[in-house]
Amino acid sequence: MLAFGASAGPASAGELLSTTVSAPDAAKRSCILRELKGGRGVATRSVTAPAAGSVTARLKASSGDWDLAVFDKETGRRVNGSAFFGADEVANGLVAAGQRLTVQACRRSGGARTADLTVEARAVDPKATVEKASLVRVSTPTRDRKDELTALGLDLSEHAGKRYIDLVLHGADDAKTLRESKFMFTILTADLAAQAERDRVADRRFARASIRKSALPSGRDSYRTLEDYNNEMKQLVEGNPGLVKPVVLPFKTFEGRTVQGIEISNNVNARDGKPVFLQLSLHHAREWPSGEHAMEFAYELVKGSKAPGGAGDRVRSLLNRTRTIVIPVVNPDGFNHSRTRGIAAAEGPGGGRGAPNPGQEDELLNIASNPTGEYRRKNCRLANDSESGNCDAAFAAGLAATGVDPNRNYGGLWGGPGASELMVDEDYRGPGPFSEPETKNIRELVSNRHVTTLITNHTYSDLILRPPGVQSLGAPPDENQGYKALGDAMAAENGYLSQKGFELYDTTGTTEDWTYPTTGGFGFTFEIGCVTADEDDAGNRVGCDNGNFHPPYSEVVREYEGTTSRADETRDGKGNREAYLIALESTANQARHSVLDGKAPEGVILRLKKSFLTKTSPVIRDGEETDVIEFRDTLDTAMAVPSSSNYEWHINPSTRPAVAKSTGRVPSGDPSPKVEFIGAPGPTALPDPSDAKNNDPMFHNDHPFTVPANGPGVDNEKFTVRIQWQTLTTDWDARLFRDLNGNGMVDAGDPEVGTSQQGTTDFEQVTLSGGDLAGEYVFRVNNFAATEPYEGTVTFQGPDPFVPAQKENWTFTCEAPGGRVASSRQVLIDRGQRQTIDFGTACASVAPAVVPVQSGRTRRRCLTTRGGVRATSLGPVKLARKRARQRRVLRTATRLPSRAGIDRYCSSLNGTVRVGYPTRRLMARIGSRSRRRVAKKAILAISTDRRYRLRRVRVNSSVRTLRKRLRGEKRLRVGRNVWYTVGGKKSRLLFRTQRGKVRELGLGNKRLTASRRSTRLFLRAWDRRGL
Secondary structure, three states: OOOOOOOOOOOEEEEEEEEEEEOOOOOOOOOOOOOOOOOOOEEEEEEEOOOOEEEEEEEEOOOOEEEEEEEEOOOOOEEEEEOOOOOEEEEEEEEOOOOEEEEEEEEEEOOOOEEEEEEEEEEOOOOOOOOOEEEEEEEOOOHHHHHHHHOOOOEEEEEEEOOEEEEEEEOHHHHHHHHHOOOOEEEEEOOHHHHHHHHHHHHHHHHHHOOOOOOOOOOOOOOOOHHHHHHHHHHHHHHOOOOEEEEEOOOOOOOOOOOEEEEEOOOOOOOOOOOEEEEEEOOOOOOHHHHHHHHHHHHHHHHHOOOOHHHHHHHHHHHHHOEEEEEOOOOHHHHHHHHHHHHHHHOOHHHHOOOOOOOOOOHHHHHHOOOOOOOOOOOOEOOOOOOOEOHHHHHHHOOOOOOOOHHHOOOOOOOOOOOEOOOOOOOEOOOOOOOOHHHHHHHHHHHOOOEEEEEEEEOOOOEEEEOOOOHHHOOOOOHHHHHHHHHHHHHHHHOOEEEEHHHOOOOOOOOHHHHHHHHOOEEEEEEOOOOEEEEOOOOOEEEEEEOOOOOOHHHHHHHHHOOOOHHHOOOOOOHHHHHHHHHHHHHHOHHHOEEEEEEOOOOOEEEEEEEEEEEEEEEEEOOEEEEEEEEEEEEEEEEEOOOOOEEEEEEOOOOOOOOOOOEOOOOOEEOOOOEEEEEOOEOOEOOOOOOOOOOOOOEEEEEEEEEOOOEOEEOOOEEEEEEEOOOOOOEEEEEEEEOOOOOOOOOOOOOEEEEEOOOOOOEEEEEEEOOOOOEEEEEEEEEEEOOOOEEEEEEEEOOOOOEOOOOOOEEEEEEOOOOOEEEEEEEOOOOOOEEEOOOHHHHHHHOOOOEEOOOOOEEOOOEOOOOOEOOOEEOOEEOOOEHHHHHHHOOOOOEEOOOOOEEEEEEOOOEEEEEEOOOHHHHOOOOHHHHHHHOOEOOEEEEOOOOOOEOOEOOOOEHHHHHHHOOOOEEEEEOOEEEEEEEOOOOEEEEEEEOOEEEEEEEEOOHHHOOHHHHHHHHOOOOOOOO
16 A cells, blocks of 8 residues: 555656636537537637646536537547536546546536636656555454454444454455454455456446446446436436426535435425435445445435336325435545546557557556555545645645544544544544535535435445444334334345344444434445355354455446345345335335424415434544534424415434433442452463464463442442553464353353453453353453563453433424514324414415416516526526516515515515615615615615525525625625625625525625625615614
8 A cells, every 4th residue: 555655756746728618509408428529618728737646627607507528539439527516617537657648628608608627737646655455354353353454443344243354455464353353364356457347347247248328227237427317317317397406505515516415306496394315325445336326316216206017106106105215425536536547548549548659558447456456445634633634635745544433523523433533544544523525515415405315325235234333332212113123124125134243343433323313214335246245154144154345346236126035035026126115115104203294374484393412422532432512403493384385294303312312320239349360471471472362371371350240339330450561572463261160260161251362461350241241250461472571460440420301392493484483392202193273364474475367366576587696696586677667577476465675576486585775774875976876776685585595505504604605705794694795796696694604695786785884884784684
């Protein structure tokens, strides 16, 4: 492995191009599939790579939708592309020295005719020495040995059996670490890069052999790239209005990419109360099949909505009752790095991109084979004190170990076992809970939706895991309330093993160890893929004997459609296709969540909210447990009451699982006093560096002791046996045996209940907890390579303090679209319960106006949001337009009651628009010239409609997001509101915030808001307390 301090070629980055491109017309078509020479909406530029390495192109426009692609000029093959929603694109791929490139920018929609384009190259020495990565199986016969292995910080796969864990060795140093810690291992795949190349050859054979399209819903026969995912999601949105809409998460990655997905439901744009099924994939960059299955399920639902017969009826019924959100790539920086290196390694000399200069044919192949590339696990963070990151910079410099493991960075249980505190380790947890943009995004999404079912897809092992990730927490509170049953039902279809996460090994900071305890939504990890199942002596399946992070694509197809041997073990399983549909049916199952229903005025906003402190694990620092960190979590969800005035809201229970289960107990007495002992090398403890478990009395010391029974005055919930010596050159090892006959010796049949064989440390220790601990024990200390004595102790601990189970409420409010609360109440509701709550007249004061029509039904006539926010206009409303003319232009829309000087309209059935005109108070405080300019003209246009977007901010965006998007903004408190303002080209951009959220946004007259004082006067023009 190339790591910190390793010898590598110099890294350098240089700008090849910085320009503005223009496209007078827009054309809605794919930009990444091929070169669109001379086409409408296309602008191209040419560059030449100065050295072997990577090239990064960035494109940014002020609005609309632009895409970007980089092609090899000679062959026309794509180097990389970018097809995010919107107009902020990043494309990065590998190039050879002297390679000529065409950079293609495409304007697909929107008003922005120009975009800024930059291209940067970063060189890497293709001859830099790298060590191959290999997949090995490490023997872990006891729970203690599993814990010791997970504490080493090596690159563990999320795959283990009862007596082993698979991991990736990045070179000789990792193997040395295993041997020094006295772990036995066997090699499963000697060279992962070579295996990956063989797998991609198999992919090409599979694609050529497919006379028909594959059995996947999309018909795909090869792995997607990042731009493929985004391009296909865009096509699904554009081709299925009303069924599919984009989901864009607020936090950009370290390399500047957007994390995005799609939402699928009938009437998808409605702000209704359907329960949500959330599919996540590619937390870990190298786990390519995980994203494939999530994306295929999106196609499954879209195609199923149009399918005839029973299969189509099933999908249509689910789409009427649920919402599915698919985020196929949680970690786009890491995935793009892994995937592009995989392509280059698989496509032969020059990476299939054309290496035009003699002698350079192998450059990209050599670069791509670097183990920092295709088998990358983490994101692209550089250093802890930096809010920047770049996989290419680390790659070019040979820094293989940079980055954070996103699936160890979630706040729930963060900082505990199974995650490393060292940045160089592959399971590095990050500098703090939710420190990474990838996990912040998922936290934001889950906190604002009622996600009643969540699946986060990984590879490999053929496992379905549910919380908790730590054995000491026991079964989840809902284990027998449908949680285990759902896992088992899904496993019956794909042949996976359904179990609790800690039954694999202890992990902390994982996705569902935050989502489930915090929200109550059932969360699962799918570990997809296994070539050969592993069985115990009785023939029961206990794990996976052979798998891969991204096997041949034919395996991806078989896992999805259920044609693996494991899916057919007990019955005709239908694979992950059926498993996901079962999860979606569970999402709709009212017995597995809670339901609120009742009556409220049409158009008002119903909101459920609660705020609380979430706890991490006792944070491990320098190998020792320290204090628990507490941080604030807020769940804040909303729906709009439909025109019928009858609402139904499918929600998660009000009580969090984190507090729903009693913990600890009342002690019956004090822990027993400490026991001390000593030992040394000598006639009965000679060194044997060949066997850490030599049972010959010549090579060990035995120390018998007693654990007293609990009773009046004594309570031992846990005990720890520890030996310690002076220097790291000495190496003692330890095992703990239960002395069944109490003779102070280890006899045949006495069970080994704990072990510690660390190596290169100055201590060994074993801890036992829970259950009936009372009895006789023998602590055996083996001399592996010891030359000095040790001191030992047995220390006892009582139980954790008793904390009874708690009940929690939702705060349930009825409010205006702009955020004004009319009624609030506390709601206690359990899983499987339905409650009826009528707001009635309590919310009438904030209800949007309605007008009668001849049919006897009611309908609001509202402004459209067409045109969005421009320099001086908000939809159909225009600043500087006289009031009489403005009213004529807007005459078809219903004008709502409002204060003097304000015309208020409903907007798209989802909010309101306020148009402000000069008041006497304002006119009295401005100069005569200003009075003449603004008399009777609109000087304010603001809206609560979430469809409007201003500087990539919408109503209900967080203030934190707002401040990230703005530059040079002013902050003013006016009455109960905090306003943020920033100058635009022809108007002042205004954002009204309350309780940490944007409640209204729009435009104000620029001349009247030139200073902080004048802006404050402006905002008080219609009411002394402010708008």
